[in-house]
Amino acid sequence: MTPRRASLRPVAVLTAALAAVAGAVVPAGLAAPAAATTDDPTAEETGLEVEITDVGSPVLGPDRPLTIRGTVTNPTDEAVETADLRLRMQRYTPISRSALQRWLEPDSYSTTVLLAREDLPAALPAGESTTFSVTVEDVPLASAHYAWGPHGVEVEIRDAADAEVEGADRSILLWYPDLEVERTPVSLLVPLAPNLAERATSVADGRPVAEVAAPRLLELLSATDQPGVTTVVDGMLLAPPAGRPGAELGADAATGSEAVEDPTDPTAPTDDTSDGATDTSTDGAVDEATAEPGATGTAGADATATEDGTEAGSDPAGGEPTDAPAPEPTDEPPPSGGAADLVASVTDRADATDREIRLLPWADADVAALAHTGADVLLAEQRDRSTAAGHALGLASGTALTWPDTDRPDQVTMEAVARAGADAVVLPAGAATPLQELTYTAAGRADLQLADGTTLPAVLADEQASAVLSGRLLPRAGTDGDVLDLDPLDARQLLLAETAVISRERPADPRAVVLALPRDFAGDPTALADMLAALMAAPWVTPTTVSDVLATEAPALERGTLPDIEVAAGELDNAVLRAMDAVVAEAASFASITTVPDEIVEPVERAVEQVLSSAWREDPGAREDLIAAVRADVEALDTQVTALPSSTLNLINSSADLPVHVRNDLDTDVTVQVRLDPTDQRLQAPDAVTLTVPAGSQATAQVPVRAVGSGDVPVEVELLTADGREVGTSTDLQVRVRADWETVGTAVAAGLLGVLLVVGLVRTVRRGPRMDPDEVVPDPEEAP
Structure with missing residues (x-):
């Protein structure tokens, strides 16, 4: 097994001279990956590239042959006419996890025994690859307690004509004879929450986040369908999608405006x-x-x-x-098959007796950030919403177990989650390191002291073993090496070896080991399923749920105290919370003019609450884009x-x-x-x-x-x-x-009436008084 950096293939070049005598016990050394030895892509290749691809059964029992398979590539310009293959194995089991990991380091040496030596069946032309298979019928390991566990194996291939043309790769086999040991409780925490990319896609496409995340999460659920697994689910995934703001009210651009008469249309009746x-x-x-x-x-x-x-x-x-x-x-589209299948899978998992479901706060809210901003009420609300969503599906589990998405937890966060009603918390084991130096791995269980004198139960996730489960190899304690990638075979065998060494550290004192996948796990689900199946079936492991781990007493170890406060890069702050509140308030203001305000406000709340997710720490700018997108949807309602x-x-x-x-x-x-x-x-x-x-x-x-x-x-x-x-x-x-x-018109009318009156009077005066028509007028010519 040779770990690789980034995407480099596992390749090693043997630098120490290995004895050629069968059965000899010699120190073996492994150099750095050949692909990483030079920055010049035109540099001449001088070594062979060897990769072990299979070690047979994950755990080798007595009376069973050991078969090692792999590939060898000749990247040089010269053909290798005769290639000499040697298979070596560590005679003794590493006594500590540090010693186990040292076997994987390029410059380490270890006592080995030669198991087999043979020539490759054919020449290896320049630039070509071939496969190899080596079988050892009788592995020279004792059927005793001191011998069971991991043993490193190494395949070295060299050019018989040129000893400098050589290559090697290492892996680990697990030996378990017919015996009984105290089994180590092993528990796995699996976060079922959308990652950053899925949340961003949900916003960009206007699709429910459960629909976007369902393909990956369904594969993850299937891969982790093993006893001892506690699946911790974002409650938002369990609730029906709320849709886009105003969509249920016909607020899309092509609905309401086309169905209503346009008063500016001359043809409108x-x-x-x-x-x-x-x-x-x-x-x-x-x-x-x-x-x-x-x-x-x-x-x-x-x-x-x-x-x-x-x-x-x-x-x-x-x-x-x-x-x-x-x-x-316009009806909201029903949940997609993927989202519905996700809910069904979660509820089915909850019915199993050797597995369990717990809930994350709504939208996988950033617990630490909410604690740092003093948003206790909001944190409690997010927990309650997830619990309600779970209860609506008949899930008895709630959010009593809190899992902050941080590798640097602090006292402020612990106090906040306790106030919010948590009865247990998940922390990385490194956050509660025992003060005294131990020669063994402590149990993944502790009690944290709170300011009021009470304690908060905690499960401690083993960072090193959890990283291996995710296909990564962390630097050995006390070193500054890089994080290396592991292929599926390496990861499976190393994880088995880690748990075996933990069991062997104190054989009569089984201590719980808690593993945790990262929230953004995007590894190969098939490889993960294979790894977990091998782990939970190992004869030194007993699958255990987190609830069972919490039911055990914490060991009486004095541990270091958490720092008062540790604000991580990218955390949301009060400015983000104010922006969220402003968008919801704007939606509520518009909704107040309608007869169905909840149909407007609830989708806005559901959309903007994704901002609370810890996933946005990786890209705070995307968090701001989400708020802006929801705000634009709310502002678009005004056009209706x-x-x-x-x-x-x-x-x-x-x-x-x-x-x-x-x-x-x-x-x-x-x-x-x-x-x-x-x-x-x-x-x-x-x-x-x-x-x-x-x-x-x-x-x-x-x-x-x-x-x-x-x-x-x-x-x-x-x-x-x-x-x-x-x-x-x-x-x-x-x-x-x-x-x-109005005044001018009245004055003009009054003036006209006055003029008419005067004219009439004048005419009347000029005509004189009118005579009675019946009166007889005397003739002026008649004499009196």
Whole structure:
């Protein structure tokens, strides 16, 4: 087994001279990976590349042959005519985990015994590869307690004609004769939560996060279907998807607006059957026949027209809606098969007796970050939401076990999770290291001291063994080496070896080993399943759930205290929480004008709560993008309730009602306050008017105004919630105010009447008094 850096293949070059005599015990050395020895890609290759691909059964028993298979590649420019293969094995079992890991280090030496030596069956041309297989029928290992456990094996291949052309690879076999040992409890924690990429894809595609994450998580669930596994599930995955904000109300761009009549469309039918002379004003708006040339009055054919000439006053006065048909409701798509299968798999796992389900806080909230920001209430809410989602599916488990996603836990976090109701916590073992130097691996169980004198039970995940389970090899304690990649065979055999060494450290004192997969695990599920099957079936292991580990007493070890506070890079802070609150508040403000506010607010809360996930630590900028995306969805709701534009309105009285048309593209009624905000004191609109606009329709509000002067006044039409916050989309109107026309007209009429009166009097005086028609007038020629 030779671990590799990054994606380099496991290749080793043997540098120490190995004895050629069968049965000799010699020190063997392993150099660094050949592919990493030079930065020059054109450098000449001088060694063979050897890789062990199979060691047979994960655990070798007595009377069973050992078969080692692998490949050898000749990257040099010269053919190897005769290749000499030697198989060696450690005679003794490593006494510690440190000694076990030292076998894997390139420059280490170990006492080995030669098991087999043979030539490859054919020459190895330059640039070619071939396979090999070596079988040892009788492995020289004793059937005793001191001999069972891991033994390193090494395959070395060299050119018989040139000893400098050589290569080697190492692995580990597990030897277990017919004997009984105290079994070591082994537990595995599996986080079932979306990773950063899945959460980001969910936001970008507008798909439920459970649907996006289901393919990976279903494979993970299947691979970890073993006894002793505790699956810790993000409660958000168990709840029905909430959809995009406003989607259930037809707020998508292609739904409501297409189904509602556009009042600016000249072909749109209206309720108005007149020729355009209907007066919508009772006390001051004038018909165009009485207005100055070019003016449009509030009662004339153009008085309520829109800018393209269509009548905007087709609604009956008083705000009655048109009879435009409402759009068909848009149903939220049902959960995808993957998401539904995920829920079913979780509930099935919960029914097993040797496995268990626990819950993470909703959206796998960053427990440490919420503790650092003092958001105890929010942390408790996220825990409660997950518990409720689990109970809705009949899951008895809750969030009593808290698993902060941090490798540097602190006292502030522990105090916060205890206040939130946690009765146990998962920590990396390195966070609670015993103060005294131990010659064995301590149990993965501890009690943490809290400020109030109480203790918080903890399970401690073994970082080294957990890394191996994930296919990584951490540097040995006290060294500064790199983290190396392990292939599936190496990882399986090393994990078995780690647990065997732990069992051998104190054979009469079985101590629980807790393993934990990382939240972003993206390894090969097939390899993981093979590894876990071999581990849980090992004769020195007893599968144990985390609940069983917590039921044991913590060993009486004095441990180091946690730091007061450790804020990790990328944690969310109070600024992020304020931004979340602002988006939800904006959604709640809009929702208050509808009859179904929960259908708007809940999807927004569900979407923005993903911000709380610890996954965003890797990319805080993506967290900000998520908030911006949800905010954009909320702001888009304003386009669904719109104050419509209108042509210029004439106002010739000192007071009148101006018509304002409002369109509602949602699938629910809305009630808004319509307010006019003139830009000039010559027109005043002191009062807003309440208007209810049915779903998928439009209505008109008659807003009272008062004129105190003359002039052209721009007016902004605002739509408000009941508590006065702006909502929807506003528009602008142009009002031509002629408040003195009424006074001038009255004066002119009075003057005309006065003139007519004077003229009549003058004519009457000139004619003299009228005579009675029945009176006899005397003849002037007749004498008296």
